[in-house]
Amino acid sequence: MNVLVLDAVGSPATIGSISKELNKGRFKTDVIALHSAKLIGCQSCFTCWVKDPGTCRIRDDAREIAIRYASADLVIFVTETIFGTYSLSMNQMIERLLPNMLPYFEKENGEYVHPPRYTKRPGILFFGLHSSNEEDEQLKDLIDRNCKILLPRFYRTVILDGKKNERSIRSAMTYAKGEMA
Amino acid sequence: MIDNALILLGSPKRQKGASAGLGNVFGDTLKKKGVKVKTLAVYSTRSKKGIKELITSYEKADLVLLSFPLYWDGIPAGVMGSFLKLYENKDRFGDKKRYLGAVCNCGFPDKGVCSAALRSVELFGKRMGMKYLGGLAMPEGAVIGMGNPGSNPVLMTNAKALRSAADRMSQGKTVTKKQVQDAGKLAMPPAVYLFIGNTSFNMMGLKNGALGKMRDTPHGK
Numbered sequence: 001m002n003v004l005v006l007d008a009v010g011s012p013a014t015i016g017s018i019s020k021e022l023n024k025g026r027f028k029t030d031v032i033a034l035h036s037a038k039l040i041g042c043q044s045c046f047t048c049w050v051k052d053p054g055t056c057r058i059r060d061d062a063r064e065i066a067i068r069y070a071s072a073d074l075v076i077f078v079t080e081t082i083f084g085t086y087s088l089s090m091n092q093m094i095e096r097l098l099p100n101m102l103p104y105f106e107k108e109n110g111e112y113v114h115p116p117r118y119t120k121r122p123g124i125l126f127f128g129l130h131s132s133n134e135e136d137e138q139l140k141d142l143i144d145r146n147c148k149i150l151l152p153r154f155y156r157t158v159i160l161d162g163k164k165n166e167r168s169i170r171s172a173m174t175y176a177k178g179e180m181a
Numbered sequence: 182m183i184d185n186a187l188i189l190l191g192s193p194k195r196q197k198g199a200s201a202g203l204g205n206v207f208g209d210t211l212k213k214k215g216v217k218v219k220t221l222a223v224y225s226t227r228s229k230k231g232i233k234e235l236i237t238s239y240e241k242a243d244l245v246l247l248s249f250p251l252y253w254d255g256i257p258a259g260v261m262g263s264f265l266k267l268y269e270n271k272d273r274f275g276d277k278k279r280y281l282g283a284v285c286n287c288g289f290p291d292k293g294v295c296s297a298a299l300r301s302v303e304l305f306g307k308r309m310g311m312k313y314l315g316g317l318a319m320p321e322g323a324v325i326g327m328g329n330p331g332s333n334p335v336l337m338t339n340a341k342a343l344r345s346a347a348d349r350m351s352q353g354k355t356v357t358k359k360q361v362q363d364a365g366k367l368a369m370p371p372a373v374y375l376f377i378g379n380t381s382f383n384m385m386g387l388k389n390g391a392l393g394k395m396r397d398t399p400h401g402k
Contacts, residue, residue: 041258043193044250050385054399070401083264083305084297085255092258102396103382105289105375112289112375118401135304142297145254 001180004072004122005031006065008079008087009129017166018076018127021173030068034089037061041092048099054117055099062096070100072122074176075152081131081159084138094146101149113149123179124152125172130161154179182353183280186211187242188220191249191260195222199286199326203319204248206331206340207284210347216244223263232266239267244280244350245311247302250322251287255298264305271309281306282350283316284343284364286325288378290371292318315356317346317364323378324368335368342366 003022007015010033022029039062047057056063069075079090086094101114108115124147128139136159143157158172188208192200201222208218219238226235239245249260256264267274283302285295299316306313319325319339327333331340342363346356368374386392 041193042252046385050382050395051389051391053386053391053394053397067400070398083256083261083301083308085261085301088258088261088265091255091261094253095258104379104395111294112291112371117396118398120402138297138300138304141300142255145294145297149253 001025001027001073002068002071003027003029003074003076004065004068005029005076006034006078006090006093007031008034008077008090008093010035011078011129014078014127014129014160014165014169017169018078018173021170025177027074032061032065034093035087037065037089039065039089039092039096042095042098046103049103053099056096058096062093065093066097066099069097069122070118071120073180074125075122076125076127078127079129079139081128081135081139084131084135085142086139097150108151109148111148116151121151121153123176124150124155125176126155126157127169127172128157128159130159183211183214183216183243183351185242186216186218186244186246186351187238188218189245189247189249189260189263190220190222191224191247191257191263192222193224193257193259195224196220198250199319199322199330200248200250202325202328202330203284203286203343204246205329206343207246207248207347207350209331210344211244211351214348214351216351224259226263226266227259235263235266236270236273240274242279243277244282244314244353246347246350247281247283249283249285249298251285251289251295251298254294256301268305268308274309276310279309279311280314280350280353281309281311282314282346282356284319285316286319286322288322290320290367290374292320292365295319312353314350314354315346315361317343317356317361319364321368321374323381324374333368338363338366339368
């Protein structure tokens with residue numbers, strides 16, 4: 001099982017708790033510090049759709065991460081919550097998953113989307129750091145919307161408020177392991 | 182009430198494309214109302230000089246209008262970067278009353294997908310202490326990007342709504358439900374738009390010798 005951890009926060013405690021849970025299973029884990037990675041957002045050139053389908057023309061860390069995403073069984077996103085959206089580096093990274101989508105408009109679950117290019121879909125766990133209640137709710141809404149596009153095998157969103165983080169992470173990881181079993 | 186407006190273009194296409202076209206419709210209307218308008222492309226404000234220009238332009242503005250494309254149902258990373266730069270400098274802006282409005286264009290026929298992105302703009306405004314005057318969602322972005330949306334015959338209702346919304350904003354007033362509704366009117370039936378969209382992607386693929394590879398899976402199954 002390939003696990004990709006995309007960390008846009010840089011909190012050793014959070015990543016430590018996730019790694020501790022992952023170490024209990026047979027996972028090949030890749031932890032990527034997005035907050036210090038070399039990446040920019042999507043430039044809307046559509047090269048990955050109509051020139052070199054499936055591959056981004058920008059040669060930075062995001063290009064490689066999108067490639068790894070395509071073969072992952074579980075992707076764990078760790079982000080701050082600001083203005084009800086992701087940390088900047090997470091925002092940039094999600095935009096750069098565009099090569100993993102098809103250009104065509106297709107209807108999925110009643111909505112038009114650009115559907116995933118790959119039939120293999122990872123499960124997804126989102127860990128968002130608590131901001132305010134309304135920003136947390138907005139982040140959850142955005143994640144729900146993004147998962148209508150990414151169509152993961154399963155997903156769960158957990159807001160970490162600092163009080164019971166370790167228990168919340170353990171519970172989410174147990175859920176993911178169960179889904180992947 | 183509004184003397185200076187800052188129009189932020191939130192697309193990597195900078196001064197070209199749908200976001201710029203919609204920003205111009207707003208800008209032209211505001212200028213006719215006697216408002217001084219400064220237009221900045223957020224993707225051109227990443228250098229030290231660009232950040233300084235963003236901050237000084239914001240400092241001067243009474244009204245900030247963001248025109249941006251929908252990316253992954255949210256705000257583009259370039260917009261997020263600008264928001265963060267402004268938020269980091271919040272203390273230097275004092276307690277001057279500022280207004281915020283937004284227009285979001287999406288590539289889909291359903292304007293409802295813009296709601297999360299517009300909400301993020303509103304939450305940014307709240308953190309900055311701005312008064313949010315509302316957001317307009319415009320579907321079928323590919324049509325908007327074809328030439329000047331202010332004079333495109335299939336966008337007459339939408340453009341009229343944008344102009345009247347700009348008029349309201351120039352007075353510090355919230356946009357009306359009718360303006361939101363008319364701005365979001367479809368330029369063409371969804372089936373036609375989607376057919377043209379999918380055909381255009383095939384044409385681009387054909388032009389680039391990639392038509393047979395459009396559904397390739399080079400990095401997985």
